[in-house]
Amino acid sequence: MTKILIVEDEGRVRRMYNTMLKNEGFEVLEAPDAMQASCILNREPVDIMLLDIKMPQVYGTVFYDIMKISNKKVKVIVASVYPVDEQKELIKDAEDYYDKSQGLDLLLEKIKKVEKGVTQKKSILVIDDEPQIRKIYRHYLQEHGYRIIEAHDGNAGLDILRRSNEIALVILDLAMPKQSGFEVYEQMKKEFPGIKILIASVFNQKDQQFFLPNADEYYDKSEDAAGLVKKIEKLIYTDSPA
Numbered sequence: 001m002t003k004i005l006i007v008e009d010e011g012r013v014r015r016m017y018n019t020m021l022k023n024e025g026f027e028v029l030e031a032p033d034a035m036q037a038s039c040i041l042n043r044e045p046v047d048i049m050l051l052d053i054k055m056p057q058v059y060g061t062v063f064y065d066i067m068k069i070s071n072k073k074v075k076v077i078v079a080s081v082y083p084v085d086e087q088k089e090l091i092k093d094a095e096d097y098y099d100k101s102q103g104l105d106l107l108l109e110k111i112k113k114v115e116k117g118v119t120q121k122k123s124i125l126v127i128d129d130e131p132q133i134r135k136i137y138r139h140y141l142q143e144h145g146y147r148i149i150e151a152h153d154g155n156a157g158l159d160i161l162r163r164s165n166e167i168a169l170v171i172l173d174l175a176m177p178k179q180s181g182f183e184v185y186e187q188m189k190k191e192f193p194g195i196k197i198l199i200a201s202v203f204n205q206k207d208q209q210f211f212l213p214n215a216d217e218y219y220d221k222s223e224d225a226a227g228l229v230k231k232i233e234k235l236i237y238t239d240s241p242a
Contacts, residue, residue, distance in 0.1 A: 034058035127157035128173040154184030
């Protein structure tokens with residue numbers, strides 16, 4: 001489920017946005033000022049932020065610049081009483097801009113347009129030969145808003161990667177028939193050097209790291225699913241170093 005943070009000092013406007021977004025199936029968080037918004041962003045991942053400009057204590061213009069240092073992946077839609085041309089001058093490089101006099105239908109249209117890009121970036125490819133394991137991953141990860149694409153072996157997984165540019169992360173099993181996860185890993189890194197790979201195996205994490213020291217993360221299948229979700233969120237929502 002796409003998570004949206006409303007940063008707006010007017011309670012009436014926040015409630016109006018909140019009702020509209022929840023009716024459309026979004027998960028919604030609210031903050032009346034930049035300080036509370038910052039606390040939320042430090043506590044949990046957010047996909048899209050609706051940001052007002054004129055707020056008490058810290059203006060949205062200042063908060064945007066600060067926020068983008070550590071939360072680059074959050075997509076920002078500026079929502080203000082200022083005309084859109086002025087918004088673009090005050091906050092450059094936001095994902096979109098909305099004049100509050102334009103009506104809620106247009107705002108919702110802009111949000112859904114931005115959401116399409118967010119959804120693409122949250123697509124996960126699961127490569128595992130066990131249908132039951134894939135089902136477990138799908139159940140837990142879809143609950144957290146991820147789009148799951150499944151492959152029953154390494155060759156099928158590689159074919160999916162060759163056809164798609166929407167994969168944000170690969171969950172890769174090691175013990176598979178025909179082609180082992182070790183071989184698949186090497187081929188993926190050769191063809192797709194920027195792809196993030198989380199190794200998920202019956203081997204413990206120390207053994208996984210010993211065999212594949214350069215993988216992005218490791219998951220022992222004996223761990224609970226909550227641990228897997230935390231590792232995925234860390235990989236997807238944390239920017240890679242330049």
